[in-house]
Amino acid sequence: MSLRENLLGKAASALRPHEPIVLAGDASVGDAIRVMQEHHAGCVFVVEQGRPIGVFTERDVLKRVMASRLSGDTPLADVMTRNPRAIGQDWTVANVIHAMHAGGFRHMPLVDEAGNLTGVVSIKRVVEFLVDHFPSAVFNLPPTPDQSLSTREGA
Numbered sequence: 826m827s828l829r830e831n832l833l834g835k836a837a838s839a840l841r842p843h844e845p846i847v848l849a850g851d852a853s854v855g856d857a858i859r860v861m862q863e864h865h866a867g868c869v870f871v872v873e874q875g876r877p878i879g880v881f882t883e884r885d886v887l888k889r890v891m892a893s894r895l896s897g898d899t900p901l902a903d904v905m906t907r908n909p910r911a912i913g914q915d916w917t918v919a920n921v922i923h924a925m926h927a928g929g930f931r932h933m934p935l936v937d938e939a940g941n942l943t944g945v946v947s948i949k950r951v952v953e954f955l956v957d958h959f960p961s962a963v964f965n966l967p968p969t970p971d972q973s974l975s976t977r978e979g980a
Contacts, residue, residue: 837935839954842950845870847869850905857901880906
């Protein structure tokens with residue numbers, strides 16, 4: 826399939842969503858940061874009855890916690906982004922990319938028809954999806970855009 830066909834024809838699941846990391850709203854910011862580090866994750870979600878009611882991201886650590894010099898004991902509910910915009914399982918890859926770009930999101934929750942959290946789509950997975958369509962163009966780029974190679978690299 827062409828890139829266009831894949832963007833418009835494939836569902837969000839083609840982006841290989843991550844398993845979401847879920848914490849309670851009364852968990853501390855310190856706990857959230859530790860869990861994010863342990864799982865090499867960029868965000869954690871707070872859910873209520875299976876539905877995402879908040880997201881806490883790396884950006885929140887910098888902009889809300891560090892910038893305000895908040896304690897690691899601060900409850901997650903005090904600094905999370907409430908009611909995060911979610912992706913439906915029937916969304917196309919093109920819809921997901923548009924929503925992430927328009928909202929400036931690096932992570933978005935994937936929900937089922939009932940609104941229950943089922944996964945997380947990251948910008949990294951979007952880039953991987955796109956790279957799969959242009960592997961030779963992407964993997965043969967010189968180390969920096971303004972640098973050109975005088976000889977072929979490798980074997």
